[in-house]
Amino acid sequence: MPKISGRGFAMPQSPIRKLAPLADKAKxxxxxxxxxxxxxxxxxxxxxALEALKNINLKIFEYSPSDGLLSLRQKLVQYYAKFNINVAVEDIIITAGGSEAVNIAFLSCLDPDDEIIVPEPAYANYTAFAIGSGAIVRPVVSSIDEGFRLPSIDKFEELITPRTKGIMICNPNNPTGYLYTHSELNKIRDLIKKYDLFLFSDEVYREFCYTGAPYISAFHLKGIEHNVVLIDSFSKRYSETGLRVGALVTKNEEVKRSAIKFCQARLSPPLIGQMIAEASLDTPEEYMLDVYNEYVERRKFMIDELNRIPGVYSPIPMGAFYTVARLPIDDSDRFCEWLLSDFQYEGQTIMMAPASGFYTNKGVGRNEVRLAYVLNIEELAKAMQILRVALEQYPHRTI
Amino acid sequence: MPKISGRGFAMPQSPIRKLAPLADKAKxxxxxxxxxxxxxxxxxxxxxALEALKNINLKIFEYSPSDGLLSLRQKLVQYYAKFNINVAVEDIIITAGGSEAVNIAFLSCLDPDDEIIVPEPAYANYTAFAIGSGAIVRPVVSSIDEGFRLPSIDKFEELITPRTKGIMICNPNNPTGYLYTHSELNKIRDLIKKYDLFLFSDEVYREFCYTGAPYISAFHLKGIEHNVVLIDSFSKRYSETGLRVGALVTKNEEVKRSAIKFCQARLSPPLIGQMIAEASLDTPEEYMLDVYNEYVERRKFMIDELNRIPGVYSPIPMGAFYTVARLPIDDSDRFCEWLLSDFQYEGQTIMMAPASGFYTNKGVGRNEVRLAYVLNIEELAKAMQILRVALEQYPHRTI
Known part of the structure; x- marks a missing residue:
């Protein structure tokens, strides 16, 4: 049999999805x-959005344009304007979720052996897409003890080589929930400018910032407008993860020209998803506020519960709907597998994402897990109780 | 401004879609x-399928599994069995159209500088995805004068180097409509076996074979079951191009393991498209037969019309719904642009795909175009009339 590719071997499993077979067995x-x-x-x-689906009245499910439905792109211009992100229709390319936007951004901007600097813990799929494109992730590791704040900008500068092509950030952050401050973002901007790099900015959790301060987009940073490649998605904002609709937004003409060629190769983004996404942009403010308030409650509830469990620590996430917590365990991969394979409490267990998959370097974050507070408070309460009991029973507890 | 990637520059524009802006202007x-x-x-x-859309009753558009909905994969097993393609649920990975299946197949099997041999003219996006993965396309050029039949197998063997990893075929063929004979496929099989290569087989036009002989899949070829990576799609079969649902099918465990990691990185294929695709598998035979008969008529009509135009020649395509025709012109890129920008006949014109984009080597196929007979006969008649007049008026006619 012929051998698969080296990158096929190197490709990481998703830390979020790799344990799914164990969960299926538990179920x-x-x-x-x-x-x-x-x-x-x-x-x-x-x-x-649900209504928009019901109202679709097509006789043929045709291709959409490779860069997406014009009407959707036009409406996104208005959406971004509400956040003082001033982009034109031509700056927006619709993609199959934020994932495809990352993939196409990397393919368009990075050659094999080019390097990108990524503050970690980081969303694991950046590394996956970097491997796909042959690029190399150089991590700057932030620490749970410092609440995952951006490491000193010197740490970034130390990593810069002639092959450095960009910095990738996620703000608000997945997996930590960290929200970058204006001062941190300005430091990144200065570096981008000084070394003429791309700034890949994943901003899919824009609506989920838990401070009163206005949201800061990479497009708000002065002087680097043509260096920014913004990654966006409808998935989280409107609970539409299955539609696979996102966007790549850039004012850089060369990136646009390149990205559209990759888009033509895959023909078009999903038609029906785009139609629903377009309707979703008219979601009333009340819905968004209800959802926001719900996450505020859940965040407070889950973080408080976590920090009450002996040996557990979670910083307070200021955005998104995740936190990375430290547990009193030897190895979160082992613990998360044990939870699904060997443990149950009153016929129940929990599934978490081992944080090892959010760090490039082996051994980092071994006692950390990512938790998403995407369940209602009643269920979160049960989940936290299960975690407490599990930590009491886990045979490889450290403290 | 930072420079984009070399592959971003190298990436070809789609020959099928690149003239869309000119068409928009004409409109x-x-x-x-x-x-x-x-x-x-x-x-x-x-x-x-239209009804399935109406009946979707979800409250949340959730992620589907990375390898697709289990129920869809189970039903595909039965679908394939009807064609004597014997695969298991675990052999099927659902993708965002056949395009993503090609992309993931290449990423999983090919490293940068690996080579694949592709009979040309070939579907342009194979080259695009090869460039994305850093692999190199080595073309074996078939000739319109031989009806695009497979060149001598010696031509393939001459191209084999230590970097050759596979052969990519499309059967029935896009863009030529050529249908490989059993004897041709056996020769390819022998080569696959001799050099232990992958056989990437794009079979999305399976239902559109215009001979009475039974359809031959790569999976029917004995002794290379673990070398085959089949590319499939719902798009053409059920007029569902916009749904973006396809499949990668393989019995090779390593390819599967690798492919699923690339699938996890992009999270999931489109949910609603999958639900509709699943329902589509129950499409009554009468619908399929009506569509088939319609294409038989259109094929006869368009090919006869083409060959009646002085200086034009099209072989008879035996599958799919395309043909590559030779026109009495200097350059099909120039001609196709001229049709959209400088010509009209009674307020009408036609858009065709210049064949240059279906060949790797510059200058090959310069007087050829791909035409899709995806319009009804009345419209095809008008289109053929327009082509005839256009060829009379085109200032760079050769004969």
């Missing part, structure tokens, strides 16, 4: 699994 | 454009 045994592992909100998709 | 001037350029059937999507 097959009749065990209820609370999913804290995945950013799949339990919040209902906005009624206006 | 803006009030000119009606007959689209012979793109494989977008005008045939209505099956009623069972």
């Amino acid at each position: 097959a045994r009749g065990v209820k699994v609370y999913h804290l592992n995945i950013g799949q909100p339990d919040v209902a998709t906005p009624p206006i | 803006a001037r009030g000119v009606k454009v007959y689209h012979l350029n793109i494989g977008q059937p005008d045939v209505a999507t099956p009623p069972i």
Whole structure:
């Protein structure tokens, strides 16, 4: 048999999805699994989106343009304007979720052996797409003891080589929930400018910032407008993860020209998803506020519960709907597998994402897990109780 | 500004889609454009699929599994069995169209500088995805004068180097409509076996074979079961191009393991598309037969019309819904642009795909175009009339 590619071997499994087969087995045994592992909100998709699906009246499900439906792109211009992100229709390319936007951004901007600097813990799929494109992730590791704040900008500068092509940030952050300050973002901007790098900015959790301060986009940073490649998605904002609609937004003409060629190769983004996404942009403010308030409550509840469990520590996440917590365990991969394979409490268990997959370097974050607060408070309460009991029973507890 | 990637520059524009801006401009001037350029059937999507959309009753549009909905994969097993393609659920990975299946197949199997041999003219996006993965396409050029039949197998063997990893075929063929004979496929099989290569087999036009002989899949070829990576799609079969649902099918465990990691990175294929695709598999035979008969008629009509135009020649395509025709012109890129920018006949024109984009080597196929017979006969008649007049008026006619 012919050998698969080296990158096929090197490709990491998703830390969020790799344990799914164990969860399926647990469920097959009749065990209820609370999913804290995945950013799949339990919040209902906005009624206006559900209705849009019902109103679709096509006779043929045709290709859409490779850069997406014009009407959707036009409406996104207005959406961004509300956040003082001033982009034109031509700056927006619709993609199959934020994932494809990352992939196409990397393919368009990075050659094999080019390097990108990524503050870690980081969303694991950046590394996956970097491997796909042959690029190399150089991590700057932030620490749970410092609440995952951006490491000193010197740490970034130390990593810069002639092959450095960009910095990738996620703000608000997945997996930590960290929200970059204006001062931190200005430091990144200075570096981008000084070394003429790309700034890949994943801003899919824009609506989920838990401070009163206005949201800061990479497009708000002065003087680097043509260096920014913004990654966006409808998935989290409107509980529409399954639609696979996102966007790549850039004012850089060369990146646009390149990206559209990759888009032509895959023909078009999903048509029906785009139609629903377009309708979703008219979601009333009340829905967004209800969802926001719900996450505020859940965040407070889950973080407080976590920090009350002996040996557990979670910083307070200021955005998104995740936190990375430290547990009194030897190895979170082992613990998360044990939870699904060997443990249950009153016929229930929990699934979490081992944090090892959010760090490039082996051994880092071994006692950390990512939890998503995408369940209602009643379920979160049960999940936290299960975690408490599990930590008492886990045979490889450290403290 | 930072430079984009080398592959971003190298990436070809789609020969099928690159002229779309000129078509938009023609339409803006009030000119009606007959689209012979793109494989977008005008045939209505099956009623069972349209109904499935209406019956979707979800409250949340959630992620599906990375390898696709289990129920869809189970039903595909039965679908394939009807063609004597014996695969298991675990052999099937659902993708965002056949395009993503090609992309993931290449990423999983090919490293930068690995080579694949592709009979040309070939579907342009194979080259695009090869460039994305850093692999190199080595073409074996078939000739319109031989009806695009497979060149001598010696031509393939001459190209084999230590970097050769596979052969990519499309059967029935896009863009030529050529249908490989059993004897041709056996020769390819022997080569695959002798050099232990991958056989990437794009079979999305399986239902559109215009001979009475039974359809031959790569999976029917004995002794290379673990070398085959089959590319499939719902798009053409059910007029569902916009749904973006396809599949990668393989019995090779390593390829599967690798492919699923690339699938995890992009999270999941489109949910609603999958639900509709699943329903589409129950499309009654009568619908399929009506569509088939329609294409038989259109094929006869268009090919006969083409060959009646002085200086034009098209072989008879035996499958799919395309043909590559030779025109009495200097350069099909120039001609196709001229058709959209400088020509009209009674307020109408036609759009075709210049064949240059279906060949790797510059200058090959310069007087050839791909035409898709995806319009009804009345419209095809008008389109053929327009082509005839256009060829009379084109200032760079050769004969």
